[in-house]
Amino acid sequence: MPSFILWSLLVLAVICYLAYDLKTAWYYRNITESDIETWPFLGWWIWTNLFKLSFLGGTVAIIGVALFMQEYTLALPNMAEWWKVAPGAVRWGVLAALIVFAIMAMDLSLAWWSYRNQQDWSDGESSFFRWLVKKKTVEFCALVGVVCLFWGGGWGVRHFRLLEVNHETSGYSESAKLYYKQEKYREATLELRNAIGKNQGDYEAHLWLGRSQWQLGNFPEARMAYREAIRIQPKLYEATVELGRLCLVMGEKVAALKIAEDAVGRDPRVRGPHLLLADVYLAMNKEERALGQYRVVVGNDPADQETRKLLINLLTQRREYAEAGREIESGLKGNPEDTGLKVSLALMRNGEGRWKEAESILTDAATRESVSPLPLITLGDLYIVHQEYMAALPCYEKALKLAPHDAVVMNNVASLHAEHGYDMNRAAELAYQLYAKNPRDPAAADTLGWVFFKQGKVEQAMSLLRLAATGAPQVPEIRYHYGAALLKGGSQAEGKRELAAALKISGNFDGNAKARRLLQVR
Secondary structure, three states: OOHHHHHHHHHHHHHHHHHHHHHHHHHHHHOOHHHHHHOOOHHHHHOOOOHHHHHHHHHHHHHHHHHHHHHHHHHHHHHHHHHHHHHHHHHHHHHHHHHHHHHHHHHHHHHHHHHHOOOOOOOOOOOOOHHHHOHHHHHHHHHHHHHHHHHHHHHHHHOOOOOOOOOOHHHHHHHHHOOOOOOHHHHHHHHHHOOOOOOOOOHHHHHHHHHHHHOOOOOOHHHHHHOOOOHHOOHHHHHHHHHHHHHHHHHHHHHHHHHHHHHHHOOOOOOOHHHHHHHHHOOOOOOHHHHHHHHHHHHHHHOOOHHHHHHHHHHOOOOOHHHHHHHHHHHHHHHOOOOHHHHHHHHHHHHOOOOOHHHHHHHHHHOOHHHHHHHHHHHHHHHHHHHOOHHHHHHHHHHHHHHHHHHHHHHHHHHHHHHOOOOOOHHHHHHHHHHHHHHOOOOHHHHHHHHHHHHOOHHHHHHHHHHHHHHHOOOOHHHHHHHHHHHHOHHHHHHHHHHHHHHHOOOOOOHHHHHHHHHHOO
């Protein structure tokens, strides 16, 4: 139920209660003979109900502020962290229960006063409890219901540790984030579990636990952590997007699609779920639908240049150059010096067959750009596409100076040196660094294995290339490298199978001609 409707019902309930109380007071004043008849009725009623009216007036004021501020109401200072963690339904329920409990407690105290001062009750000898049940049945049942509600809520709060103060967990969380930045994911995981042990409702700790587990390759544990973060805080779209991408990595495209569609349905204005949905559509080869998601994001926020670049690049891949050109022109109007848009323009010109114009655009962008290696990397990639390997190498080397830890650039430099025999020592140095940094990466294992192969270290090459081929069976270059190493090591039949598999995956990869020759010769 929307919060506006819920609060409106609470306001109506308070007004009805006041009206009923006023009517009852008027009735008892008319049948009572006492000095209060000399008072004006309204003054007498206000005076005798001063405490109750103060409470109800404060309640109405709080509800009025809540209606005005909607989702930003009533974060009590000593419960701020719990208030942020608790689901919306719990927050509204607790407020409603507090209001009802306070009203019933006042009614009970007034009933006790009335019982103690009664004169003419026919059952005056009865105990207060019996009298209350008989004369105040509705109030008694409501009070019992509220007590049960508070008992159940207290059990839930204690069970889920929602009232734990976050200052105890902040030290663990901050330490975990520091470990994560240092790529010490096991230490980060330990700290995050300590934080969650102190406060089960710490959704941020669950989010970072998911990230750490992902980096460790523990995908099921990462998925559980992300789901728990989302359960606690459904509007944590960061966790939703990362969970969807994790499902894609695990090959669960249908699950990723459902997560993305649910997130987009919850709030169509949020950018992240749309981009996730676009990624899922691309993974399912539904490029037109992916374009639709990019268009929605750019339509909602025309200043979002990053999404605009994704849209342009996909349009370029699909050879829809007219729309891509319009988007580039629109983006450059807002920021004429945007390096990413210039790179997109160069890729479009290359796609149109205007390679020299693309080369000129990228060379100019690389000269102007002193921070981002993107123009140099793109220029190097296009040189390789046009088989100008000697021209590509200095582009990558310059890019490596701007981004010395960029794994893709390191891999490209090492591969070029190894493949064409330019500088084997440089190739080995970079390949070692790359593999030591991420030994689970098939590309890193492939590069180092291929360097070993070129150096004549066939046995070492085969173990690494086997690992790479197992980790990335759909990459034809890796299968070709493994097949070549197997042939060199004397495993003729297995080597031919790998070479045939590489050519079956794609007949147009770097090294396909050599793979065909090896199959023919052998």
